[in-house]
Amino acid sequence: MNPIDASRSANRHADRRLIVTADDFGASVAVNEAVEAAHRGGILTAASLMVAGNAAADAVARARAMPSLGVGLHLVLIEGRPALPPERIPVLVGGDGLFRRDMVRLAIRIFADPAARRQLAAEVEAQFAAFAATGLRLDHVNAHKHFHLHPTIAATVLRVGLHYGMTAMRAPLERGNRGIEVWWATRLQHRMRRQGLLVPDQVVGLAWTGAFTPERMRAALADLPPGLTEIYTHPATADAYPGSAPGYRYRQELAALVDGLAKDIILRESIPHGDFGTFLSDPPGQASS
Secondary structure, three states, X not given: OOHHHHXXXXXXXXXXXXXXEEEEEOOOHHHHHHHHHHHHHOOOOEEEEOOOOOOHHHHHHHHHOOOOOEEEEEEOOOOOOXXXXXXXXXXXXXXXXXXXXXXXHHHHHHHHOHHHHHHHHHHHHHXXXXXXXXXXXXXXXXXXXXXXXXXXXXXXXXXXXXXXXXXXXXXXXXXXXXXHHHHHHHHHHHHXXXXXOEOOOEEEOOOOOOOOOHHHHHHHHHOOOOEEEEEEEOOOOOOOXXXXXXXXXXXXXXXXXXXXXXXXXXXXXXXXXXXHHHHOOOOOOOOOO
């Protein structure tokens, strides 16, 4: 490599910054065990908490013992348990008291129905309040199934979240993706940044959701683009637990987070690596071209 190419490569590599997140913290003890193992012995720096998850109390206890783990709020508004009593949010839940699973119909209802929007606002408020009650620092916010791409939900999260000290959020933008979701994610990224929030330049994990193997983790780290990247995962110590997604390779995702070769890439390339709070002082959208 000639000196000019070497200089360009060094500049490109110098701008890379990394957050590694686990979603669904609190969904199950199996997830919580994986988060703890991946943070203590691997490359995991952040986890997103389901405040009404089956094992939320266990997750909070583990988080308190790991102050270097950045814990954020994983808002659940679809396919999960609400924070409010079901009778307070009848439009959002089914007969079993859990959030509805028909995401498209619910999205339309939230957009068109004032009652649905009021119930949405109440539930979002309740989940932020539940997180605040844990006493944990709010590192970031995102939503289960990335439902915060919905413009009404995004506006509600922004209004409520700023009141609770929200400073960072995920926009699910991944290289190579196309279509309407990319357009919405770009709009979300710009909207949140205008409000002063930290939003990573890109994510890695959409294409490999449920199948983020050690080999894919190594490939992602070796090809990390300039700017701030969030790699998000779904680890667990079991491939099936109450509420798990059929076919997800949760144990493989844990293996990817504790993979020694993956850790070596971060160390060898001297990639700045932390939770969202680590990068709050970085200006957003300043990735080198």
